[in-house]
Amino acid sequence: MNVKTFVIRSEAPSAALALVKLSLEKYQRELNAAQLEAVTTTQGPVLVVAGAGTGKTKTLTYRAAYLVAMGVPASEILLLTFTRRAAQEMLRRAATVGDARAADIAGGTFHAYANRVLRQHGAALGLGPNFTVLDQADAEDTIDYCRTALGLHDKGTRFPRKFVLNDMISAAANKQQSIEEVVLQGYPHFEHCLEDIGKLAKFYSHYKQTNNLLDYDDLLTQLQRLLLEHPAIHRRIAGGWRYVMVDEYQDTNLVQAELTKLLSSVHGNVMAVGDDAQSIYAFRGANYRNILDFPQAYPGCKIIKLEENYRSTQRILDVTNFIINQAQEKFSKHLYTRREPAGEFPALVTAPDENMQSAFVAQRILELREEGVPLHEIAVLMRNGRNSFDLEIELQRRKIPFVKYGGQKLVEAAHIRDFLSYLKVLHNPKDLVSWNRILLLLEGVGPRTARGVTDWIKDAEEPYSLERATASRKYVLALRELGELLGRLARPEISLSNITEAVLAYYLPLLRRHYFEDHPRREADLENFLTIISSSDSVESLLSELALDPVDQAATYERLENDEKPLVLSTIHSAKGLEWHAVFLINALDGIIPSSYALGNSTELDEELRLLYVALTRAQNLLYMCYPSLASRRGYDYYLTNPSRFLKELPGEIYERLLLVEEPAVNLALNEPA
DNA sequence: TGCCCCCCTGTTTTT
DNA sequence: CAGGGGGGCA
Structure with missing residues (x-):
């Protein structure tokens, strides 16, 4: 199909035009060519493929400001982001770039937006306006409750547990498959109770309906249903959004991709921004194919690539580029920077055991702080929330204040x-x-x-x-x-x-x-x-x-005693989109990253690799990849470990090794005058 | 029949 | 470290 765009000129008041001319200079000065193109291409579908640290957020921010400066009412722009925090931050920045009105742009997660719309229009679906939203734990409890109600609880031991059941039901919703397909593909060992699982899923769905409950997946699928089954409502809602922008598009699932399409279908001005190399939410039904397929889904789509990295030093990029090139599925971007000088070599730190790893991290953090790097400019990243327990104890001992994101909330x-x-x-x-x-x-x-x-x-x-x-x-x-x-x-x-x-x-x-x-x-x-x-x-x-928008601090939270902004501890997933002067990755072990759950499957292995890539690309200047060579299970029972397989192939000339040794007692003797 | 306590196992990541 | 299951007890 040949598609051309035909631009309907808006009769903007001349005052606004003058303003645009004036500020266009500012945009030209502050953005590179690709960014500028993304900002000023306002009509039709646009896909921005933005590598890590290439100014993705800046581009979205400036575009929001630009649209408002062009005279587009903020109320006609919808900005969908991954977290509400990201949306607020972006709009705040947009307001400082151009126009204070940019702060009024509607923004938030797909889920939060769906929640708003359904409270207003849910009646069309038979939903009361005061429905309750179930978070994951609520959903699990509800499923458990339904399981008991159906008498499936004492039917022997092989019935899946509540979080597994929730995963199954959720996967079915997110991948738009039947529960039977999900079980057979992903959980073949539960095939024998397929029928009961199906029965339970149906009962759960019915239970939610009669009790006015919506789980996370329902928020999306019900919105989808609303837009599909009620054309008048669809026209009214989509007609209200002249511009739709979606951030982190690589992490959308099929339903979200469909919603993007539905919401932008009246005006056709949709911009998706993302990086296929940073897709890390497949477990939640995200499909990085969405971003690759975007041009097919939106004929006439303009594709803009951002490849100049402004975040990291060349030496960090050398390592991260090498890491991502190990993926089975190849990516088309190659990040470069013009930053000078090349910076310090990223370090691979081998600690004898976890305590020593923690001691290294804590000590190095204190040194950096002495050198003038504020604590909040430093982050410690880990694959899962529990990887940092040992470090947390060490930080508490040394009175280093920290906040932890991710893990158990x-x-x-x-x-x-x-x-x-x-x-x-x-x-x-x-x-x-x-x-x-x-x-x-x-x-x-x-x-x-x-x-x-x-x-x-x-x-x-x-x-x-x-x-x-x-x-x-x-x-x-x-x-x-x-x-x-x-x-x-x-x-x-x-x-x-x-x-x-x-x-x-x-x-x-x-x-x-x-x-x-x-x-x-x-x-x-x-x-x-x-x-x-x-x-x-x-x-x-x-x-x-x-x-x-759950309080995203984890349960273990060290209160600050002074005003110093704290060090950041975060799971890699929660570190998405953020950056720090110095980044420590801890427990970079085979079986942790890549997770042992992913070892058997090359698709999942690739996702673990992307996850490592996301972690390492958070660093601006200093990067430490640490692992203990001896780990313990449950506090005793030590065993040898291997560093992450993704780090093994790193060519010697692009990183340096750091071996930790305890200060020998001999030194003390030497320093002391006899 | 129903409750409580102990032991065991294992959840990667999030809206 | 937390939640679930099983066994023991009222």
């Missing part, structure tokens, strides 16, 4: 979820999963009793009159106390802070009993959590904020 910790369950029940008295959770905290109440009570709640007119739920006198007092508390707090005039205070007073004794061994730590967590959420103004907004 505060809102996923059992005690925080307990606490939130009270709020959820207040928000939605028919939330049986949350009821179940808080009932189980009562002394003497187990699954069976809890089940009886939730069965009663399901049809109860006054669900807070809990004492009517059971004939057994054993629990009546505890149930009455709980019911009265909730009944008192359910009034609309009670403020969120009053609610949290009362719930805390009620819950603390339960927490101490239930998590006796480590309750002080958990109490501290809870306190920390309450400070974080104190800015919310209602239970409803708090809950949906938490589901869609």
